[in-house]
Amino acid sequence: MKPLHQPHILLIISGSIAAYKSLDMIRLWRAQGAMVRCVLTPSGAQFVTPLSLAALSEQPVYEDMFSLKDETEMGHIRLAREADVIVFAPASADRIARMATGYADDLAGAIYLAAGNSIPLCVAPAMNPHMWHHPATQRNLAQIRSDGVHIIAPSNGVMACGEEGIGRLADPQEITQRVLALAKHPTQPLRGKRFIVTAGATHEMLDPVRFISNHSSGKQGIAIAHALRDRGAEVILLHGRVDIPLPYGITCHHTPTNAAMLLAAQAALPADGFIAVAAVADWKYAQPLEHKMKKVSTQDGWHLHLTPTDDILATIAQHPTHRPRLVIGFAAETQHLLEHAHAKRLSKQCDWIIANNVLGGAIFNEDTTTVHILDASSTESWESCSKEEVAHRLADRIVHF
Ligand code: CTP
Numbered sequence: 001m002k003p004l005h006q007p008h009i010l011l012i013i014s015g016s017i018a019a020y021k022s023l024d025m026i027r028l029w030r031a032q033g034a035m036v037r038c039v040l041t042p043s044g045a046q047f048v049t050p051l052s053l054a055a056l057s058e059q060p061v062y063e064d065m066f067s068l069k070d071e072t073e074m075g076h077i078r079l080a081r082e083a084d085v086i087v088f089a090p091a092s093a094d095r096i097a098r099m100a101t102g103y104a105d106d107l108a109g110a111i112y113l114a115a116g117n118s119i120p121l122c123v124a125p126a127m128n129p130h131m132w133h134h135p136a137t138q139r140n141l142a143q144i145r146s147d148g149v150h151i152i153a154p155s156n157g158v159m160a161c162g163e164e165g166i167g168r169l170a171d172p173q174e175i176t177q178r179v180l181a182l183a184k185h186p187t188q189p190l191r192g193k194r195f196i197v198t199a200g201a202t203h204e205m206l207d208p209v210r211f212i213s214n215h216s217s218g219k220q221g222i223a224i225a226h227a228l229r230d231r232g233a234e235v236i237l238l239h240g241r242v243d244i245p246l247p248y249g250i251t252c253h254h255t256p257t258n259a260a261m262l263l264a265a266q267a268a269l270p271a272d273g274f275i276a277v278a279a280v281a282d283w284k285y286a287q288p289l290e291h292k293m294k295k296v297s298t299q300d301g302w303h304l305h306l307t308p309t310d311d312i313l314a315t316i317a318q319h320p321t322h323r324p325r326l327v328i329g330f331a332a333e334t335q336h337l338l339e340h341a342h343a344k345r346l347s348k349q350c351d352w353i354i355a356n357n358v359l360g361g362a363i364f365n366e367d368t369t370t371v372h373i374l375d376a377s378s379t380e381s382w383e384s385c386s387k388e389e390v391a392h393r394l395a396d397r398i399v400h401f
Pocket of ligand 1: 198258276277278279280281282309310311312313314328329330331332333344
């Protein structure tokens with residue numbers, strides 16, 4: 001029996017100089033609580049040793065289909081069936097060709113077929129750019145993709161052989177994140193859906209060094225972007241200043257001001273959903289000064305006349321032609337929380353609004369929060385949740401929308 005909640009990853013390493021990166025991936029997965037078992041192909045064993053894999057995974061390493069010991073302790077069928085996800089990383093051109101034709105003359109090939117279509121399969125290719133672009137490789141990739149395999153595309157860069165182009169193994173961080181997402185959400189219920197998420201704090205300049213902004217850390221918006229991506233959605237993240245690293249596998253655009261965020265949001269349409277999490281600066285100085293305001297010239301104080309910025313959420317929710325099917329806003333309030341949130345939902349015309357009490361600066365930069373989610377007919381409260389939990393509950397609610 002698999003331990004509850006511990007993702008179980010079967011990593012198959014084939015012959016590529018990038019095989020050494022599998023050591024990093026094992027470390028990253030284990031740091032996130034996953035159990036990793038490794039299968040090493042004979043050509044993979046030219047680049048990385050079973051001992052290193054066994055030491056990092058703290059599991060036996062499987063190499064030979066005809067090893068009596070391996071087959072009696074853990075047959076290849078069981079090895080496949082006990083995994084939540086099977087990953088071929090790095091996958092050589094030869095390995096991909098074998099998968100495309102269904103060869104099962106070695107342990108990796110037999111596992112691929114034994115997995116059937118009930119276990120998510122993922123391939124992270126790594127090869128020379130000429131091999132990658134060869135029509136045979138592209139044909140084989142198209143074949144395994146249509147057989148249901150998830151491909152984590154290689155990146156562009158300088159190869160170990162000195163050539164430059166597409167073929168470098170994707171970043172191990174990206175591979176580990178995508179594989180964990182597949183282990184947790186094998187059916188990828190939001191696959192084919194596109195979401196725009198805004199996050200973080202925008203700012204409005206007063207002069208070249210001073211600006212109006214707020215305390216938003218971007219944690220909630222980024223957690224929502226992660227949760228949607230984990231369920232297979234294509235996510236476009238429009239962000240102002242954020243205090244945490246940007247996510248992998250998500251298109252991120254830095255939109256520091258209200259105007260930049262609004263333009264980017266309009267340009268990113270059409271989308272299935274729009275989720276406005278950003279703390280957008282509500283006020284701007286109509287004409288930011290070209291030069292720094294000197295203290296000597298402001299003896300009786302600097303009197304600012306501020307004008308409101310555009311409401312991005314309301315603009316998208318009331319878009320005449322491309323309104324996303326689901327538009328979600330947040331309401332940061334310091335009093336009359338539900339009453340104000342309800343009025344905000346109606347005035348902005350979003351479908352759901354998530355109300356937060358921000359009295360005394362609560363919430364910003366915090367890891368836990370209590371939120372109330374209001375739609376046209378109900379109010380639901382999620383008490384003392386981490387921002388990740390809010391994100392996952394919201395994503396699950398979106399799946400069922
Ligand atoms: N929002 C937006 N554009 C703005 C201001 C807010 O898209 N110029 C979005 C926020 O991302 C959030 C929602 O509108 O989803 C509500 O933001 P909030 O700060 O709670 O309210 P405001 O609209 O700014 O109104 P007020 O400050 O009067 O409460």
